[in-house]
Amino acid sequence: MSSRRFPGKMLAPLAGRPMIAWLLERLGAAVGRERLVLATSEDATDLPLAHFAERYGYQVFRGGLDNVFERFQACARVHPAPWVVRICGDSPMLDPGLIPMLLAHCHAGIDLVTNVATRTFPPGQSVEILSAETLQSVNAQELNAEECEHPTQVFYRNPARYSIRNIAATNPEWPRLSFVVDTLEDLRRLEPAMRTGAFPSFSAAVAA
Secondary structure, three states: OOOOOOOOHHHOEEOOEEHHHHHHHHHHHHHOHHHOEEEEEOOHHHHHHHHHHHHOOOEEEEEOOOOHHHHHHHHHHHOOOOEEEEOOOOOOOOOOOHHHHHHOOOOOOOOEEEOOOOOOOOOOOOOEEEEHHHHHHOOHHHOOHHHHHOOOHHHHOOOOOOOEEEOEEOOOOHHHOOOOOOOHHHHHHHHHHHHHOOOOOOOOOEEO
16 A cells, blocks of 8 residues: 555445456455455555455455565465465456466475566466465575565575476567556556556466
């Protein structure tokens, strides 16, 4: 909620509903509400966001504001699973079908399955799936400020240490599209599609 470019964006109205509501509903329908956790901060600015999610029956975890890696790591300890899927809250048009598609590549010996190691999907269609064991093996106190803010960066920066499986799209036009909400202008740009329910699909044409 304390986004510098768009303060309060998670609850900003989009096609008659708070932006985060679209993503929570689509993900909950795809993977089950009981497997979905909103991981936000303990800062007072995020209290309305936490209350919104809890009011509609979603699990909420609250951690530090600035050390997002540590928050992500702590959330995974409270809600244990062999694999942890990371989705950014500013992606209201994310294709939920990308999640099972990437999960199919999660095997022993893999640390991270992702579709953003090389950008072939549009912003707003990013899915990263981490081995929980690998996630917990990182000492968050040893990370620099940028790695704390962007919780998967430490893995991309150390490809020799971690086994990363990137899933690439086959449509060369997709990287030119954008479905992420970074600014108020982005929100307004997506508004017509959200009102008509014209959600794009990106989980079919891929190359492992």
